[in-house]
Amino acid sequence: xxxxxxVGIVTVVAAAMLLVGAPGVRADPAEPQxxxxxxxxxxxxxxxxxxxxxxxxxxxxxxxVADPSRFTVSVYRNNCLVAxxxxxxxxxxxxxxxxxxxxxxxxxxxxxxxxxxxLRIDDPIDRYLPAxxxxxxxxxxxxxxxxxETSGMEVAVASEGVTGLVQLDPNVVAQxxxxxxxxxxxxxxxxSQRAVDLLAYVVQQAVAExxxxxxxxxxxxxxxxxxTDYHWARDRSNNTYGYAHLVLPPDDFVxxxxxxxxxxxxxxxxxxxxxxxxxxxxxxAANDCYGFLFVVNGPDCGSIxxxxxxxxxxxxxMMRQDNTIVPSLGLLISWTGVTVPGGSVSFPHExxxxxTAAFRDPVLPxxxxxxxxxxxxxxxxxxxxxxxxxxxxxxxxxxxxxCGLLTCLDKPLAPPVxxxxxxxxxxxxxxxxxxxxxxx
Numbered sequence: 001x002x003x004x005x006x007v008g009i010v011t012v013v014a015a016a017m018l019l020v021g022a023p024g025v026r027a028d029p030a031e032p033q034x035x036x037x038x039x040x041x042x043x044x045x046x047x048x049x050x051x052x053x054x055x056x057x058x059x060x061x062x063x064x065v066a067d068p069s070r071f072t073v074s075v076y077r078n079n080c081l082v083a084x085x086x087x088x089x090x091x092x093x094x095x096x097x098x099x100x101x102x103x104x105x106x107x108x109x110x111x112x113x114x115x116x117x118x119l120r121i122d123d124p125i126d127r128y129l130p131a132x133x134x135x136x137x138x139x140x141x142x143x144x145x146x147x148x149e150t151s152g153m154e155v156a157v158a159s160e161g162v163t164g165l166v167q168l169d170p171n172v173v174a175q176x177x178x179x180x181x182x183x184x185x186x187x188x189x190x191x192s193q194r195a196v197d198l199l200a201y202v203v204q205q206a207v208a209e210x211x212x213x214x215x216x217x218x219x220x221x222x223x224x225x226x227x228t229d230y231h232w233a234r235d236r237s238n239n240t241y242g243y244a245h246l247v248l249p250p251d252d253f254v255x256x257x258x259x260x261x262x263x264x265x266x267x268x269x270x271x272x273x274x275x276x277x278x279x280x281x282x283x284x285a286a287n288d289c290y291g292f293l294f295v296v297n298g299p300d301c302g303s304i305x306x307x308x309x310x311x312x313x314x315x316x317x318m319m320r321q322d323n324t325i326v327p328s329l330g331l332l333i334s335w336t337g338v339t340v341p342g343g344s345v346s347f348p349h350e351x352x353x354x355x356t357a358a359f360r361d362p363v364l365p366x367x368x369x370x371x372x373x374x375x376x377x378x379x380x381x382x383x384x385x386x387x388x389x390x391x392x393x394x395x396x397x398x399x400x401x402x403c404g405l406l407t408c409l410d411k412p413l414a415p416p417v418x419x420x421x422x423x424x425x426x427x428x429x430x431x432x433x434x435x436x437x438x439x440x
Contacts, residue, residue: 032050032051032052032077032078032361033046033050033051033078033080034078034079034080035078035079035080035081036079036267037079037255037258037259037262037266037267038224039222039223039224039266039267040224041224041251041439043076043079043080043081043254044079044080044081045080045081045082046077046078046080046081046082047082048082048083048358049360050080051077051078051080051082051330052077052359052360052361052362053077053082053358053359053360054358054359054360057357057358058075058082058083058355058358059083060354060357060358061351061354061355061357061358062075062083062085064350064351064354065335065351065354065355066085066087067347069320069337069338069339069347070085070087070335070336070337071087071091071096071250071335071336071337071338072084072085072087072088072091072092072250072334072335072336072337073085073088073334073335074088074250074254074332074333074334074335075331075332075333075334075355076254076257076258076261076330076331076332076333076334077329077330077331077332078330079258079261079262079330088250088251091250091336092249092250092251092439093229093249093251093438093439093440094249094250094428094429094430094438094439095229095230095231095247095248095249095424095428095429095437095438096247096248096249096250096253096321096336096427096428097244097245097246097247097317097321097426097427097428098244098246098247098248098253098315098317098321098336099244099245099317099318099319099321100243100244100316100317100318100321101246101253101315101316101317101321101322101323102196102241102242102243102244102245102246102317103196103242103243103244103293104256104293104294104315104316104323105215105219105246105256105315106196106199106200106203106242106293107147107280107292107293107294108219108256108259108260108272108280109200109203109211109214109215109218109219110143110147110199110203110292111264111272111273111276111277111280111292112214112215112218112219112271112272113203113206113207113214114273114276115272115273115276116207116218118206118207118208119143119202119203119206119207120143121142121143121144121147121279122142122143122144123142123143124139124140124141124142125138125139125141125142125143125146125198125202126139126140128202128205128206129202129205130205133173133174133177133409134177135177137181138153138176138177138181140185141153141185142185142186143199143202144186145185145186146195146196146198146199146202147199147280147292147293148186148189148284148286148287148290148291148292148293149189149190149191149192149195149196149287149290149293150185150186150187150188150189150190150284150286151181151185151192151195152181152182152183152184152185152186152187152188153176153179153180153181153182153190153192153194153195154179154180154181154182154385154388154398155179155190155191155192155193155382156382156383156384156385156387156388156389157191157192157193157382157383158383158384159383159384159385159386159387159388159389160192160193160194160243160388160389161193161243161244162389163389163392164193164233164235164241164243164244164245165426166416166417166426167233167234167235167236167416167417167418167419167420168236168392168393168416169235169236169392170235170236170237170392170394170403170404170405170407170408170413171235171236171237171239171400171403171408171409171413172194172197172198172201172235172237172239172241172242173197173198173201173237173239174237174400174403174408174409175194175197175391175392175398175400175403176194176195176197176198177198177400178391178398178399178400178403179192179194179195179388179398180397180398186285186286187286188286189284189286189287189290190382191382192243193243193244194243194388196242196243196293197235197239197240197241197242197243198242199242200239200240200241200242201239201240201242204240211240212232212240215232218271219271219272220252222266222269222271223252223255223256223259223266223271224255225248225252225255226439228437228438228440229248229249229252229437229438229439230246230247230248230249230252230437231247231420231421231424231429231437232245232246232247233245233246233247233419233420234419236408236413236414236415236416236418237408237409237411237413237414238414238419244317244318245426247424247428247429247437249438249439250334250336251439252439253315253321253323253334253336254323254332254334256315256323257315257323257325257332257334258332259271259272260277260281260313260315260323260325260327261325261326261327261330261331261332262327263277263327264276264277279291279292280292280293280294281294281296281311281313282296283296283298283299283301288300288301289301289304291313294313294314294315295313295314295315295316296312296313296314297309297310297311297312297313302367303349303370303371303373304348305324305352306349306352306353306356306367306368307352307353307356307364307365307366307367308324308326308329308352308356308364309326309328309329311326311327311328312324312325312326313325313326319337319338319339320335320336320337320339320347320348321335321336321337322334322335322348324348324352329359329362333351333352333355335351338427346370346372349367349370350369350370352367353366353367353368353369353370392405393405421435421436421437422435422436423435423436424436424437
């Protein structure tokens with residue numbers, strides 16, 4: 001089972017949400033309504049029945065889904081917005097940390113580099129790293145192994161990520177290259193934070209362009225996501241965080257989900273190749289619930305995608321920042337918010353179960369109530385290892401040589417959080433300062 005681990009409790013209260021009916025033109029029941037994706041700010045809407053959903057069941061589902069833990073909730077079918085929470089209008093343009101859903105965005109940007117012929121999935125990263133950075137064992141890790149979380153590097157999920165909460169990290173690329181290799185690559189799936197930071201850097205090297213500039217030009221701009229909409233945090237050496245900290249408005253998060261639902265096509269333009277997305281959303285041998293930094297619906301992953309077809313995939317973030325996407329159903333369920341430890345485990349199952357009950361074309365099976373799986377202690381070395389945190393201070397066996405609090409790789413470091421715009425904090429961006437990101 002894929003779990004997103006909470007490394008701290010953030011006190012943010014989202015307003016209680018109720019269903020807002022989405023007006024639209026009812027289509028012929030034999031021909032479900034189809035909508036066009038919008039690069040603007042107003043999506044096309046449809047009545048539930050026009051897209052094969054039961055409005056009463058959908059309303060009941062939304063009564064559960066749009067609980068106080070949800071910042072925003074949106075349900076799309078056939079690119080049509082059919083249900084949303086009343087907080088969406090206020091919060092949909094407010095940048096919000098996607099946490100680990102950022103990983104899926106990194107995968108999409110990597111796909112753009114692959115499509116451009118600048119990055120090859122089965123290349124060792126040695127092909128892209130500057131000379132002298134990292135040892136031969138780390139440089140032998142392939143792009144595929146970074147994409148699939150099978151690099152073989154030791155992981156400490158919480159300890160790796162905690163220093164990013166205050167942007168203490170001197171250089172996440174060097175920190176990744178100092179994580180001990182404990183498994184042959186490709187053999188063990190382990191949820192690494194630093195491996196995705198390393199991947200973002202490899203993509204940057206491959207395209208010979210700042211990672212964020214490339215992402216803006218090739219991914220965000222075609223979707224109408226403006227550079228002033230969001231903030232993507234960097235470490236103190238100006239490397240983009242890949243494991244989390246893309247602070248993006250929920251309305252823009254929806255667009256990324258719709259792009260995946262449409263197999264990479266946007267208004268007739270193939271932004272990301274369908275071939276790459278097929279690879280990215282296919283289960284890997286080491287974990288049948290994971291692809292290229294996407295959670296996928298492999299043979300034994302029904303607890304993640306209750307009642308959903310095999311092509312269901314998810315961009316999954318801590319405290320439930322999720323895009324659940326089912327291309328064969330034309331379905332996108334997008335939500336953001338805050339959940340406390342425990343609630344984030346059962347909520348998605350019960351929410352998805354309620355939403356599947358609204359389907360009439362086709363009728364989806366009832367997956368039954370949530371059944372709790374085995375839990376993993378926060379003291380597990382895979383979750384917490386102080387050496388991974390001490391490395392950011394230049395201390396301990398996981399520290400990269402010559403990389404500490406003041407300098408790294410012979411370069412001075414920027415102060416922590418120095419790149420954060422006014423009004424932006426670790427969970428999101430708030431306020432009316434003209435320099436604060438957001439959809440205006």
